[in-house]
Amino acid sequence: MYYNCSIVDDEQHAIEALNDYIKEIDFLKVTSIFNNPLDALNTIGKGEMIDFLFLDIDMDGMAGTELSKHLRDKARFVIYASSNLEHEVRMLDSSFECYLGKPISMKRFASTIETLVRINNLPISN
Template sequence: MSLQKTYRCMVIDDENHAIEVLSDYIADTPRLQLVKTFQDPVAALMDEEEQYDFVFLDIDMPRLSGLDLARSLRDKTRFLVFTTAHQKYALDAFDVQADHFLLKPISMKKFALTVDLLLKNIERNAASAPPAEQTFFIKSDQKHKLIKVNLQELICVEGLKNYVLLHTLGQRHIAYLTMKEVEDALYTFGGFMRVHKSYIVAKSHIERVESRSIWLRNNLEVPIGDTYRPGFQEYLSDKILVTGR
């Protein structure tokens, strides 16, 4: 059976019933995984999770409007979908680069069609895109100097506060980038996956897995974060040879 990508979701709504409805819809959609829910928009603003694929966000909430919250969350998610009972917010929603607008009450059919449309768009674009060059450049710590990184030699990316450390087969390079920026860039190439808040690994350089650690080329050990464990286990499940005896 072919392995399909699982898309990570967050739901933010001040009404518990609305959260329950969307949580049920996500649970009934095979390719979606519910990661977090928030009734308090301020708590959602302080969320430390690095990246989501879908954020389903109410607009009319106390203390912090969904429109204001969206401006902070836009860079943390691939798809931003507003869920609201008020049609009047539609134009405002797209001003903050929302991908879709669902008017409550939201039916399972309407939810499923929206998710399917958004996923088909990115998968169609990925399929039609020309093969990406398997290299990229990063700025070095020296002025006016760029360093070329070959993706086939990139073992993992380690996040270190305001910069990242790129481990390659022969060297290590420091770049003033965020983990999200690197993750988004590597997504276009494929072959890499986030396994921890602070680590992205190259699947081709995984040598063994022991309990809560991944061992890579060059004897690099990387922890598996609890948030990313289900996705990594799903990846492994399609690679493990099991005897039929």
Template sequence: MIRSCYIIDDELHGIEVLAKYVQQTPGLELIGTETDPLEALRKISTKEIKPDITFLDVEMPELSGIELSYLIRDKTEIVFSTAFKNYAYRAYDANAIDFLLKPISYERFLQALDKIYAKKNTAPIEPVNNFIFIQPDNKKNHLKLNTDEITHIEGLSNYVKIHTQSEKVYTIYTSLKLILEKLPPSLFLRSHKSFIVNLKFVEVINGNEITIKGNHIIPIGGFFRKELMNKI
């Protein structure tokens, strides 16, 4: 199940951080951002935008995040974000799922999601099959590919290259984010903004590089290092 996310923050930096987290997290889709709380209220109230999860800044002009939350909390799950910890008790009084203190780490962001999934009594990602169907080179036929044959996936502009244990490489027109959602989360994760790796084939991690079976060298992006090390 894909959950739609909306970010309301009068500061662009706050939006950029959360937008990056949403976009790199399987099972989430960013459907909009807004710096004006009154405009956000209009969009949600008229159902112009229907978010499952709203990340809401507390300190905003004209209408505070706390005030806004009382007006939209029956339409969306709310996660507050702020640089001021003294707002925490008011956030929970407003029945928010969580309260994120800026600067927000990705790990803390994921903890907030866990609370939402626990409330809904669902897993973050629905069970994934051990195969996917792909259309290599944008052809009409669909090819069934076992996921345990995939060693790594490389993102290139608006398409990806799927590398396999047999050294076959399939080019398909999609994004890393979309294909990651179809893969077993216990084995596949992003090591870099341009790469997904299958942990099953990782042989060596040395500095900022991963050696995949077959002597393929994959870079590790600083942003993805912590998740990778936690996974292994």
């Protein structure tokens, strides 16, 4: 069993870092990656539920906070991965589950995922 993850970020190095971190956790799997929020909106909006949606805030075409409003019913957890300060993000959108400040460390990433899984009583057996 695994939980599917989608990454939406317009910076390739940020996408690669998140992708690498997700691969390190046995029960996570990247199912889609987007460097354009409008593409993510069209694809995710028409697709299956996502377990973890990782969003950047500042992207060309649509801010991650706006994208989150459109995709909230398609994602179990919305996690912002951004260089914006967390309190600034909370002023724009208070409905997300977690915030990861860039640059993201593997330790912080793993801790965030483990906490979400634990407090929501999600199974992690493979």
